[in-house]
Amino acid sequence: MPQARIESLDHEGHGVAHVEGKTIFIDGALPFETVSYTSYRRKPTFENAQATEIQSESFMRVKPKCPHFGVCGGCSLQHMEFTAQVAAKQRVLEDNLQRIGNVKAQAMMPALYGSEWGYRHxxxxxxxxxxxxxxxxxxxxxxxxxxxxxxxxxxxxxxxxxxxxxxxxxxxxxxxxxxxxxxxxxxxxxxxxxxxxxxxxxxxxxxxxxxxxxxxxxxxxxxxxxxxxxxxxxxxxxxxxxxTYEMPEFGITMPFKPTEFTQVNHGVNRVMVERAINLLDPQPGEVIADMFCGLGNFTLPIARRGARVLGMEGLQQLVDRAFEGARFNGLQDRTDFKVANLFEMTEEWLDKLGHFDKMLIDPPRDGAMELVKSISAETGPKRIVYVSCNPSTLARDANVLVNVKGYTLKSAGVVNMFPHTGHVESMAWFEKE
CATH class of the missing domain: 2.40.50.1070 (OB fold (Dihydrolipoamide Acetyltransferase, E2P))
Structure with missing residues (x-):
């Protein structure tokens, strides 16, 4: 049975090794371990495998709390110490920014995280x-x-x-x-x-x-x-x-229906929103765009700080619900919402919306490539806060913002929204200097 020395973790929590010039992604393996493995998928340049025996254990290895770990697909990292999981995700983000985006943040923000158990709402x-x-x-x-x-x-x-x-x-x-x-x-x-x-x-x-x-x-x-x-x-x-869920830091109560998208981790969502708003630093009199606004998870806290906010989303139903949330919180005078397919945004269409002092972007896993390509290098918002659920598409879009549009990547960091999984949520602050 083949063996491999694990070098790092990939963005899904698999151990990464190289054997005879081929990259092997090994489930259940941690950095610095030597493992025996069995491949279940073979391609010319890589293989997917399962660790079958740990020859030498990593200092990061712990006993999984759940008896179903290893069979259930809900978690992939319970065998890794909690703070080590967060550090590994931070390295995934840094690596993606450098390798895919050809960018480097001036500073890495401390990771945001909450309870490691009982978080999934x-x-x-x-x-x-x-x-x-x-x-x-x-x-x-x-x-x-x-x-x-x-x-x-x-x-x-x-x-x-x-x-x-x-x-x-x-x-x-x-x-x-x-x-x-x-x-x-x-x-x-x-x-x-x-x-x-x-x-x-x-x-x-x-x-x-x-x-x-x-x-x-x-x-x-x-x-x-x-x-x-x-x-x-x-x-x-x-x-x-x-x-409902609460954002007490902003005096916001968000009503939602059980089949509507909300963040699974309410505690981490609160600190994530607080960091995003602090980075954005909305001021009375400013006009701010919240792209991919959903129910208004960021829109309403921005408005609570005194700015005027335009939230944009792809479905009329979500826009209607965002209006309801604004009325529920008494913020209808500072908010507006529009339906737009942001995956087909053009510079001409974005220009017709008027000038924005700042912008928050919170796209799905596919990222926001057409949107960032549409931002004017001359008249675009002076500050952009980008909240991402996929570090590779964040890095791809950061490449456009920094190397084409002239923004500076001031800082970036991970948000551990999904402990014990390989999922990497992150945030980045771009400034036009």
């Missing part, structure tokens, strides 16, 4: 009847598989939710549509937990009674979703209070 749990495993399975998929992990606990979920996993298996077993209900979406707000059951057939009165009993026992709301996310509706209780 959003999740999609798969549901499947598997007779060979005793009935219903409720949980995340196994690694590199469509099978569902046989889970009885999950430590990245809040304990109140982890404790419910066995009870959810029992509930789904009782339902008439147990084999026509592939997913349960979890959404947790301030003192409210919603479970959205994706029902592909109508439920019976007996099912409704089971749902009501479960909701009363566990103190949750039950919603049904017969088709797309827009069809989700409350089943029990009918008059349940709405989900």
């Amino acid at each position: 959003r999740a999609r749990l798969s549901v499947r009847h598997v007779a060979k495993k005793g009935g219903m399975l409720v949980g995340f998929h196994e690694k590199r598989s469509s099978f569902i992990a046989d889970m009885t606990e999950c430590h990245v979920l809040p304990k109140s939710m982890s404790d419910q996993l066995p009870a959810l298996r029992e509930l789904t077993r009782k339902l008439s549509i147990f084999d026509r209900m592939p997913q349960i979406e979890l959404a947790i707000g301030e003192n409210i937990t919603v479970l959205v059951f994706r029902n592909m057939e109508a439920i019976t009165p007996e099912d409704e009674a089971h749902f009501a009993a479960y909701a009363d026992q566990w103190g949750v709301q039950i919603w049904l979703q017969p088709k797309g996310p827009d069809t989700a509706y409350p089943l029990y209780p009918k008059d349940a209070p709405a989900l």
Whole structure:
């Protein structure tokens, strides 16, 4: 069985080694370890592999807390000490900026992170009847598989939710549509937990009674979703209070629906928003753009500091909800929202929106290439804060901002939104000097 010496981690948390000129990405391996491995995917220039035996352990290796680690695909780094995970993600960001973006930040910001356990306030749990495993399975998929992990606990979920996993298996077993209900979406707000059951057939009165009993026992709301996310509706209780999350530093209460996108880690979201606003430093009288604004997670805190803000998003439904959030927080006079396909932005279209003193960009994993290409090198905003969920597309876009548009990358740093996973959230501050 081949062996390799691990040199670093990649952006997905795999150990990286080089064997006979080929790059090997090895699951379950940490830097400075020597491991035996078995390849499960071979390409001319690289291989994907699984560590089968650790010949010499890294000082960063710890015992995983979860008994399902290694089978469940929800986490990939529980075998790595928590602060070492954060440091490794910071190195991934620095490497991407240099290698892909040909840029280097003047300073690296300290990493932002919160609790390492119980942080996940959003999740999609798969549901499947598997007779060979005793009935219903409720949980995340196994690694590199469509099978569902046989889970009885999950430590990245809040304990109140982890404790419910066995009870959810029992509930789904009782339902008439147990084999026509592939997913349960979890959404947790301030003192409210919603479970959205994706029902592909109508439920019976007996099912409704089971749902009501479960909701009363566990103190949750039950919603049904017969088709797309827009069809989700409350089943029990009918008059349940709405989900919200708080940003007390800005006096903001954000209402949201259980199928709408919000950050999974409420605690880290608060410190992330606070850092972004401090970097942006909005002032009364300034006009600021919030690109890919979503529900207004950054828009409303910017407005609370006195600036006027234009939020732009690709879906009319999200823009409507952002308007509602602004009204809910009394910020409708300082905010405006527009629908725009920011992936097809042009310099002419951006110019028609008028001058912006500053800009916040918070795109999905694909990044914001067309948007940054459209920013004028002469009249563009003097300051840009870029919040990224993919360091490679951040680096690609930073290359344009620095090497084409003339911005300086003042600082960058990671935000550990997803502990025990390889996911790297990050933030960068660009200034026109």
